[in-house]
Amino acid sequence: LDYMVNRDIDENYFVLCSNTTIQIAYVDPADASQVITKDIGTGYTGDYDQGDTWVTALKDGHLVATNGVDTPQMILRDDTDLVDAVDLAGFTTLPSVAGLAYSTCKTIIAFRGFLVAGNMNFAGGNPEPNMIAWSDRTDTGSLPGSWDYSDPTTLAGNSTMPGEYGSIIALELIRDELMVYCERGAYRMQWVGGQYVFRIVPAFDTVGALNPRSTCSNKGTNIIVSHTDIVRSDGQYPVSIANGTVRKELFD
Numbered sequence: 001l002d003y004m005v006n007r008d009i010d011e012n013y014f015v016l017c018s019n020t021t022i023q024i025a026y027v028d029p030a031d032a033s034q035v036i037t038k039d040i041g042t043g044y045t046g047d048y049d050q051g052d053t054w055v056t057a058l059k060d061g062h063l064v065a066t067n068g069v070d071t072p073q074m075i076l077r078d079d080t081d082l083v084d085a086v087d088l089a090g091f092t093t094l095p096s097v098a099g100l101a102y103s104t105c106k107t108i109i110a111f112r113g114f115l116v117a118g119n120m121n122f123a124g125g126n127p128e129p130n131m132i133a134w135s136d137r138t139d140t141g142s143l144p145g146s147w148d149y150s151d152p153t154t155l156a157g158n159s160t161m162p163g164e165y166g167s168i169i170a171l172e173l174i175r176d177e178l179m180v181y182c183e184r185g186a187y188r189m190q191w192v193g194g195q196y197v198f199r200i201v202p203a204f205d206t207v208g209a210l211n212p213r214s215t216c217s218n219k220g221t222n223i224i225v226s227h228t229d230i231v232r233s234d235g236q237y238p239v240s241i242a243n244g245t246v247r248k249e250l251f252d
């Protein structure tokens with residue numbers, strides 16, 4: 001369950017995702033809730049019991065959602081009646097590098113005009129759990145149309161992190177940077193422009209994220225639920241905010 005905030009309050013809504021469906025519930029009681037599950041191809045195949053978790057992102061009013069096992073979905077803001085979701089534009093488009101098209105991602109977020117995805121899978125079932133990928137950059141109000149990292153006319157690209165922190169689990173904004181949370185540590189992703197587009201540097205190796213929905217932004221910091229603690233971080237120094245009773249109740 002996620003709450004999506006738009007420029008106009010009557011466009012605000014909750015997103016409710018299950019193993020097989022996506023549903024919208026508007027805040028305005030005059031607007032009826034709607035099922036927007038895609039009707040093209042097979043349905044969604046995620047299983048919460050197996051750890052498949054829906055993650056949603058909002059870019060300029062456009063909704064994007066991924067469950068890690070199906071092609072990411074999108075619903076454009078202009079579709080005010082919220083018609084059926086469709087596959088995210090350009091995500092699975094074959095690049096000029098044969099056989100290296102993306103198929104799924106475990107997490108996704110909007111950042112500085114891009115969509116950024118983590119824990120990638122390629123067509124043919126080749127997993128890259130330590131890979132961050134980003135789309136082409138788009139103007140305000142639009143979703144990117146390309147993820148083709150082999151096309152020099154776009155800013156789309158990817159980067160594979162070293163394996164010592166484990167798989168990429170969650171992405172979270174912190175001020176003007178993006179935090180990349182892994183199983184046992186975190187990186188900071190910074191916009192640099194030019195040839196490299198982004199710089200990704202280690203942040204800390206003392207704590208990681210429990211699952212794709214275990215982080216949030218709060219007053220310029222992040223709150224992270226790990227496997228053993230709840231911490232607050234400014235992007236460099238995670239500090240526990242759970243007392244012994246809380247930790248014992250949640251993690252023992």
